[in-house]
Amino acid sequence: MLTDLVQIRLLGEKKRDENLKFRRFMKAHDHSDRILRRIAQSIEDQVDCTQCANCCRVSTVTIADRDVERLARYLRVSPARFVTDYTTESEDEGRILRRTKEAGCIFLDGNDCTVYDARPDTCQRFPHMVRGAGSIASRMWQFVDRACYCPIVYNSLEAFKEELGFRY
Ligand code: SF4
Ligand code: SF4
Structure with a gap:
């Protein structure tokens, strides 16, 4: 299991074309989404996100109205104040x-x-990956980028390739 974030960034970028090809491969080959989710869950179970937090450093977070309400309540400010102080368009x-x-x-x-x-x-x-609407194959467009900074995604894609017999 690779968790070194420098290596993940280098290898994720290096494998970008390979992962795009794997995305096409998945769409063209029958496979079980349930098995892939099980593999991703086992990888997620082995990664300690509290030691990583790389997604919080790298990716943007979209905010829905219910998030605004929950976070405003938590911070004891009005929703309008929360939007002004903590969000941007x-x-x-x-x-x-x-x-x-x-x-x-x-x-x-x-x-x-x-x-x-x-x-x-x-x-x-x-x-x-595990908790997402629609099949993993249909959401692969998200994972090529995320494989460059998220250990769960990087290792899951490598395990999926092994499971489905994909060779680059
Ligand atoms: S709110 Fe910010 S710090 Fe907290 S989990 Fe989301 S991205 Fe990370
Ligand atoms: S980048 Fe991935 S492994 Fe790291 S904290 Fe975020 S979800 Fe967890």
Whole structure:
């Protein structure tokens, strides 16, 4: 199991074309989504996200109305104040949590999420491999990028290739 984040970034980028080819391979070959989810779950069980927190540093977090309400309640501010102080509008993604260049998500402190109990839905389900709507194959477009920074995704894709007999 590879968890070194520098290696993950290098190998994820190096394997970008391979992973895009694997995405096409998955669409063309019958396979069991249930088995892939089971493999991803076993990898997720072996990775300690509290020691990693790389997604909080690297990726943006979109915010739904229910996230605003839950986080505002947790921080004891009004929803309007929460939106002003903690979110920003992205051209591509809509409302997202504010970020800093150095630390990533505004709520990240070291490797800790300071709003963990009220964190947005998308954070709870990240990296959306085991808990995602639709088959893994139909969501592979997300995973080629995530394989460059998330150990769960990188190792899952490698295990899927082994399971499905994919050779590059
Ligand atoms: S809200 Fe918490 S879990 Fe979500 S990105 Fe920010 S620090 Fe990470
Ligand atoms: S979901 Fe992936 S990137 Fe995020 S903390 Fe867990 S292993 Fe790290």
